[in-house]
Structures are given as C-alpha cells and as structure tokens.
Amino acid sequence: MKGTVGELGEFGLIRELTSRLTTTPAVRLGPGDDAAVITAPDRRVVASTDVLIEGRHFRRDWSTAYDVGRKSAAQNLADIAAMGAVPTALLLGLVVPAELPVTWPAELMDGLRDEAQVAGAAVVGGDVVRGDVITIAITALGDLQGHDPVTRSGARPGDxxxxxxxxxxxxxxxxxxxxxxxxxxxxxxxxxxxxxxxxxxxxxxxxxxxxxxxxxxxxxxxxxxxxxxxxxxxxxxxxxxxxxxxxxxxxxxxxxxxxxxxxxxxxxxxxxxxxxxxxxxxxxxxxxxxxxxxxxxxxxxxxxxxxxxxxxxxxxxxxx
Amino acid sequence: MKGTVGELGEFGLIRELTSRLTTTPAVRLGPGDDAAVITAPDRRVVASTDVLIEGRHFRRDWSTAYDVGRKSAAQNLADIAAMGAVPTALLLGLVVPAELPVTWPAELMDGLRDEAQVAGAAVVGGDVVRGDVITIAITALGDLQGHDPVTRSGARPGDxxxxxxxxxxxxxxxxxxxxxxxxxxxxxxxxxxxxxxxxxxxxxxxxxxxxxxxxxxxxxxxxxxxxxxxxxxxxxxxxxxxxxxxxxxxxxxxxxxxxxxxxxxxxxxxxxxxxxxxxxxxxxxxxxxxxxxxxxxxxxxxxxxxxxxxxxxxxxxxxx
Incomplete structure (x- = not known):
C-alpha cells in the first residue's frame, strides 16, 4: 500500500478502507450502499456522535494512526455502554488531506475495527472527504437488550x-x-x-x-x-x-x-x-x-x- | 443572540443549539445525555453518515447557514429514503471556528431541524468542537417498517x-x-x-x-x-x-x-x-x-x- 490518498482517489480509498473491515451477525448490510442496516432487537437504538480533530484531540507525533482509531472508537463506544447498552455499530465520517499517506487512514480503520470488535460491534459505513485537517466523526449505535436506558438524571439522595x-x-x-x-x-x-x-x-x-x-x-x-x-x-x-x-x-x-x-x-x-x-x-x-x-x-x-x-x-x- | 461561538463557549453553544430542536414520538431520549435513544420498531435500523466541508460542499457567500442545514440534512435523509426506509433521526458532528458568529450554527441547526421535520425525523444529538474549517458530519437513522432494504444490487435484466x-x-x-x-x-x-x-x-x-x-x-x-x-x-x-x-x-x-x-x-x-x-x-x-x-x-x-x-x-x- 503506497502513495497518498490523493493519488488513490476517493473510490480507491473507500475500497482500501472497507476491505479491512470485519462484520458481526448484527450487521445486515455493511458498507457499499446508500446506508447500512443493523439489527436493533430491542426495538430501540442508542446513538451517539463524537468529533476528533488533529492537533486538538490527538497528535500524530504522539499516537499512531492505529491508536487514534482505537481511541476514537473507544470514546464513542463508551458513550453507548454508559447508557447501559451493548454497542452494535460504528459509522465513520473522515476528513483527510490529499497528501496524507494511505497507510494513515488504513491503520486508523484497523484501530476502529479492532476497538469495535472488543466492544462487540463492527464498522458498518461512513464517508470520506478531502480537507486540510484530519477530522474523525464517529457515530456509535447500540442495543438496550430490554433494559431501560441509564441516563444522567436518575441519581437519588442516598444512592x-x-x-x-x-x-x-x-x-x-x-x-x-x-x-x-x-x-x-x-x-x-x-x-x-x-x-x-x-x-x-x-x-x-x-x-x-x-x-x-x-x-x-x-x-x-x-x-x-x-x-x-x-x-x-x-x-x-x-x-x-x-x-x-x-x-x-x-x-x-x-x-x-x-x-x-x-x-x-x-x-x-x-x-x-x-x-x-x-x-x-x-x-x-x-x-x-x-x-x-x-x-x-x-x-x-x-x-x-x-x-x-x-x-x-x-x-x-x-x-x- | 450575539457574539461568537468562542465567546459563548462549548456548553453555551450546545444549549443554544439544542434549545432550537423539536422532537417526534420516535425520540425516546433526545440531546443532553451520553447518547440518544430512538425507537426502531422494525428491529433493524438503517444508518448513513455524510461529511460536508466549507469551501468544498458549500460556500457561505452562496448559501445561508439555514440553507446549508437544509441541504446537509437532505443529503443524508435521502440516503435513508433510498434504502426504502423512513428517516427517524439525525445526529450532528459540527466543527466551528471560535470566531464564527453564533447565529451561523444556530441557523444551521434550524435548517437541519426543519429538513428533518419534512422527512418525519428529528435531530437527537451530536457533538460540537472548535476547529479552523466549518465541517458538518451528519448521521441519519431510519426504520424499514417491515420492508426489505432496497439495495443497489438487485437490478435484473428486463427491469x-x-x-x-x-x-x-x-x-x-x-x-x-x-x-x-x-x-x-x-x-x-x-x-x-x-x-x-x-x-x-x-x-x-x-x-x-x-x-x-x-x-x-x-x-x-x-x-x-x-x-x-x-x-x-x-x-x-x-x-x-x-x-x-x-x-x-x-x-x-x-x-x-x-x-x-x-x-x-x-x-x-x-x-x-x-x-x-x-x-x-x-x-x-x-x-x-x-x-x-x-x-x-x-x-x-x-x-x-x-x-x-x-x-x-x-x-x-x-x-x-
């Protein structure tokens, strides 16, 4: 895998990134269509979005792309767990500079995939666009398995x-x-x-x-x-x-x-x-x-x- | 509503943006917690993410913030409809420069809200961070209402x-x-x-x-x-x-x-x-x-x- 994301082009990059993904039984339709389809056995879905920007939330000289992927996924999957839900899926909105080596988003995706796997989830889709600053927008979905969501508003004196x-x-x-x-x-x-x-x-x-x-x-x-x-x-x-x-x-x-x-x-x-x-x-x-x-x-x-x-x-x- | 997003601060901006939202019966838990909860009556959820960047996907001198909001939402909600699903929810990952007037993200949110409403959906959550370039990452969710998802791969000769x-x-x-x-x-x-x-x-x-x-x-x-x-x-x-x-x-x-x-x-x-x-x-x-x-x-x-x-x-x- 050589060259920059600009040399590879949008569709080449998407192919490279999706080729690294694994799936789970919850994923009914993965990347490659207008949208993904994921099971929601509980009839409710838990959803959370986070955005990370280079220089603000991570530094390429401190963390590898793989670690940034792990961390970005972890941050969002933790939000799902914090509702009392089991994570099922991640979607990735990624902004990358044209001159970025392809290895960077590829290893980022490996990190996202592996962290999703730790949590029992899979990366199911996303969007990749060119821009000046690496920006990672992740949405995580999860299933409540019959539990009520655990919010921030239920603490009672004596707890x-x-x-x-x-x-x-x-x-x-x-x-x-x-x-x-x-x-x-x-x-x-x-x-x-x-x-x-x-x-x-x-x-x-x-x-x-x-x-x-x-x-x-x-x-x-x-x-x-x-x-x-x-x-x-x-x-x-x-x-x-x-x-x-x-x-x-x-x-x-x-x-x-x-x-x-x-x-x-x-x-x-x-x-x-x-x-x-x-x-x-x-x-x-x-x-x-x-x-x-x-x-x-x-x-x-x-x-x-x-x-x-x-x-x-x-x-x-x-x-x- | 005066001043810049930097003057208002992160939590002030989030308050301003969420105060503009409306809800639907599908939204069990809206913004303000670790994650949102949306009904998924079909036991499957359709999900899609798109990213828009200023100067690339929209221009502030050509479009108002409100129109950018309508368009950003429309683009993503259309992906859900294209699967044969009914849109239920939008999540917003937003990058805004500190010097941006608060009116801009506020009107963007109005546009997202109104377009979501046209499609029958609601904005249920998101994340706002500071960065140099306005970047809008939207995730749309939808419900298949018992239909099989309509993919890109089912066309047959004679159709x-x-x-x-x-x-x-x-x-x-x-x-x-x-x-x-x-x-x-x-x-x-x-x-x-x-x-x-x-x-x-x-x-x-x-x-x-x-x-x-x-x-x-x-x-x-x-x-x-x-x-x-x-x-x-x-x-x-x-x-x-x-x-x-x-x-x-x-x-x-x-x-x-x-x-x-x-x-x-x-x-x-x-x-x-x-x-x-x-x-x-x-x-x-x-x-x-x-x-x-x-x-x-x-x-x-x-x-x-x-x-x-x-x-x-x-x-x-x-x-x-």
Whole structure:
C-alpha cells in the first residue's frame, strides 16, 4: 500500500478502507450502499456522535494512526455502554488531506475495527472527504437488550456513587508525554489507547444503576452533569481512591497531586454510576461517594469541600 | 443572540443549539445525555453518515447557514429514503471556528431541524468542537417498517429504470451561481436547498423496487454503482427526459447541453430505482430506461452509446 490518498482517489480509498473491515451477525448490510442496516432487537437504538480533530484531540507525533482509531472508537463506544447498552455499530465520517499517506487512514480503520470488535460491534459505513485537517466523526449505535436506558438524571439522595475502569491514567500519561518522555509505558499507553469497561455498562443497567455516565471530561466535571441533571449533590471520599504508586511517583516528578488526575483527568472513559444504597456490587465497582440532597453549588464536593482545581475542558475556552 | 461561538463557549453553544430542536414520538431520549435513544420498531435500523466541508460542499457567500442545514440534512435523509426506509433521526458532528458568529450554527441547526421535520425525523444529538474549517458530519437513522432494504444490487435484466424528483436543477443552479448570477431563482434555490422525494423511497420498497439509490454524484455515475453492484448494463433513453424550457434557456446562455446537467448533475437527491417490467408505477415515477444483461463497460449508456461527458465527482481528484 503506497502513495497518498490523493493519488488513490476517493473510490480507491473507500475500497482500501472497507476491505479491512470485519462484520458481526448484527450487521445486515455493511458498507457499499446508500446506508447500512443493523439489527436493533430491542426495538430501540442508542446513538451517539463524537468529533476528533488533529492537533486538538490527538497528535500524530504522539499516537499512531492505529491508536487514534482505537481511541476514537473507544470514546464513542463508551458513550453507548454508559447508557447501559451493548454497542452494535460504528459509522465513520473522515476528513483527510490529499497528501496524507494511505497507510494513515488504513491503520486508523484497523484501530476502529479492532476497538469495535472488543466492544462487540463492527464498522458498518461512513464517508470520506478531502480537507486540510484530519477530522474523525464517529457515530456509535447500540442495543438496550430490554433494559431501560441509564441516563444522567436518575441519581437519588442516598444512592452510592461507584466507578469502574481506569481513573487518571490518561491524564498522567498526557503529563508524561507533554514533558517529552515516553515512559512509564503503562500510563503513556493508557493515554494513547483507553480501555473503557464496555461490559460493565449493560451489567450496571442489570444491577439497577439509577444513573451512569462515562468519564470523558474528568470525574468531577462529568459527575457535575449527573448532579445537575438529577438535581442532587454528590460528595466523593478522597480516601476511596487508590492511587497507584507509579502514579504518585509521576506526580512527584512533575509536581502534580495525582488525585488531581484521578478527579479531573478525562479520556480514560471509565464508567461512573449511582446505585441504590445496599445494592450488592461486583468487585469491579469501587464505591467512591454518595448522593445527597441538592444544595447550593458546587454540586460535586470531595470530603464535603469544593475541589478547587476541579475542571474538565471547555472546548471553546481561550486558555487551551 | 450575539457574539461568537468562542465567546459563548462549548456548553453555551450546545444549549443554544439544542434549545432550537423539536422532537417526534420516535425520540425516546433526545440531546443532553451520553447518547440518544430512538425507537426502531422494525428491529433493524438503517444508518448513513455524510461529511460536508466549507469551501468544498458549500460556500457561505452562496448559501445561508439555514440553507446549508437544509441541504446537509437532505443529503443524508435521502440516503435513508433510498434504502426504502423512513428517516427517524439525525445526529450532528459540527466543527466551528471560535470566531464564527453564533447565529451561523444556530441557523444551521434550524435548517437541519426543519429538513428533518419534512422527512418525519428529528435531530437527537451530536457533538460540537472548535476547529479552523466549518465541517458538518451528519448521521441519519431510519426504520424499514417491515420492508426489505432496497439495495443497489438487485437490478435484473428486463427491469425498467425510473426516477422521481428533480434532475439537473442543482447543477443548472450551480452553473448560474458560478457565473455570478442569482437567477433564475428556481434553479438557484434548487442548488441551495434540494428537495428529495423522501416518501417515494419507502413507497418504492412497497412497489417492489428491485434496486434504488439517491442521485448525489449524478444520474449516470450513481446508476454506474447500481449496474456494477447488480452486474447488469443500464441503457437510458435521452428522449425520456423532459428538459424544462428555462433549463434549456440557461444551457444556451452558458453554452452547456442541459442534458448534461440532467445526466451528470448531482445534489438534487432524486431517487432512481429499478422495477420489474409491467409494474404499475404512480405518476411521480418517470421511466427513463431499462436494465439489460451485463456487457463490457461502460455499464451505463444513453440510447446505446456511452455518454461521453458522463461524470460525477471524485472528491480527491486534482481537477476540482
């Protein structure tokens, strides 16, 4: 596979990309027609769209095309899992410069395919156009398998807050990469390729989760959306977080309290959910706080106090 | 509504955009959560994604934001109709520069909403990020209502080829605009805001259409995909096309055979389908040719001969 996407042309590129795909029994009609057809056994379909732009959401010098594919897919598939649904399909809207080597979108597609497979889904279609900046728009679909969707608005005072997946690993990896290092590898890898706990999403729906979201902007920020939607206050317990030694070491090396990464680091796409108190939770869920009656802002506190450095990103903010 | 999207910020912009939306009974959960939930009564969902970029697929000096919204939605909703499905939902991935006035994405959203409404669908979610070039990635979903999907691969020798919707109007409008004119208004409007015959899609599935596609790259080019997928040859009859007098007049004025626009003009998003010979078709369908056994290329001919100027676009071609 040689040359640029401009040399290969639109139809050649589409052929190259679709030739890499695999399918699942849910895919009734894959790429190549006006639209794809996917089963929706539940008679409802869950759908979410995310957009990633080079230089903003990923860097070609930090991540391979394959890793960007894995990460782009993961981010969107996690949204489906966070509703309590099983991912079924991905659609890709891709903008690529004409001078980009064909290997880049090809390896991106390999990454999308493999991450979809981890989640049980398949890439079923998309669109490729030429433009100056690599832009990746992904839509993920999923099936609720008879469960009610788990929204952000169902948390009730008295519920416990529990999390599953990695917390702060991507942020720690980002801190390492930003300073020009390539290790510790586990954290760099976590930044390049998050591992959302897909199966925990539908399982949480089965466990009676009252609310759920995936952590993309940071735990405190994303729980802020839950608190706002549910009209409750959420208090987290700092001691409930288990900071890995290696993460503490990185924190010392770069002068950052690692709890900051855990509480405000996004992109690990862990799942945070609320459950009725007393509900028996599998070991993968760690209880980190509780839901309380609404009070004045801030709606999310740590040990009863505002988390001063709490954040998340405003993608249009000027300080980025 | 004043200021730029950068001043309003990500969450402010999302609030502004979602406040403009309407809903339908198919929308179980709209924007504001990790994902939307839409009914899929047929137990299958039809899904298609398209990407439009400023300067490439639309121009802000030629089209209002509202018209770009109508057109972007139409293009994608037509793909759903072309499968024989009823559109249910749109998701929007939007890239906007920070310095863009908020009115632009707001009016874009109005256009998306209104076109979705024409097709019976609703905008249910999306993502907005900051970037240098306005980029619009739309995913449309639809329901087959018990019909088999009408693909591009089912045309059989002996079938008739029929079309419904506008042909060449957008291309004639483009020719007018390219020369700095703003009239005849009907053609300019057709370019700015196509009117796909949404209801004809599911109706064609009910009429037993053997293949169908929407015309986005031009009739000859899109029928080429049908011929290739169905392994047949398609012959069109030039005399079957009714060229409006006004289109002929524009052709004379700009030195273009208007049949060229009819045969190769895309973006009207008319529907072209094949039906078993003898099938009684409603008046909205005009028979324009017939399906024959496969032969050497070209697979699509006009009165038995290759259409020399036949085209469509290769979005990565260098001559654009």
């Amino acid at each position: 416990v807050v529990a999390v599953t997946g990695w917390l702060g690993w991507s942020a720690a990896g980002h801190a390492v990469l930003s300073r020009g290092f390539r290790s510790p590898r586990a954290f760099v890898e976590a930044h390049r390729r998050p591992e959302p706990p897909y199966q925990a999403g539908p399982a949480a729906a089965g466990l009676g989760a009252t609310s759920m979201t995936d952590i993309s902007d940071g735990l405190v920020a994303d729980l802020g959306h839950v608190a706002e939607s549910s009209k409750v206050r959420i208090d987290l317990h700092a001691a409930a977080f288990d900071i890995p030694t290696q993460m503490s070491d990185i924190g010392k090396a770069v002068g950052v309290d690692p709890l900051q990464w855990v509480l405000t680091g996004g992109e690990d796409h862990a799942l945070v959910a609320t459950f009725p108190r007393g509900r028996q939770l599998p070991a993968r869920w760690r209880v980190i706080g509780e839901v309380q009656a609404m009070s004045a802002t801030p709606q999310v506190t740590v040990d009863g106090k505002p988390w001063l450095a709490a954040g998340g990103w405003d993608h249009f903010g000027s300080d980025e | 008739v080829v029929a079309v419904t919707g506008w042909l060449g109007w957008s291309a004639a409008g483009h020719a007018v605009l390219s020369r700095g004119f703003r009239s005849p208004r009907a053609f300019v409007e057709a370019h700015r805001r196509p009117e796909p015959p949404y209801q004809a899609g599911p109706a064609a599935a009910g009429l037993g259409a053997t293949s169908m596609t929407d015309i986005s790259d031009g009739l000859v080019a899109d029928l080429g995909h049908v011929a290739e997928s169905s392994k047949v040859r398609i012959d069109l009859h030039a005399a079957a096309f009714d060229i409006p007098t006004q289109m002929s007049d524009i052709g004379k004025a700009v030195g273009v055979d208007p049949l060229q626009w009819v045969l190769t003009g895309g973006e009207d998003h008319a529907l072209v389908a094949t039906f078993p010979r003898g099938r009684q078709l409603p008046a909205r369908w005009r028979v324009i040719g017939e399906v024959q056994a496969m032969s050497a290329t070209p697979q699509v001919t006009v009165d038995g001969k290759p259409w020399l100027a036949a085209g469509g676009w290769d979005h990565f071609g260098s001559d654009e």
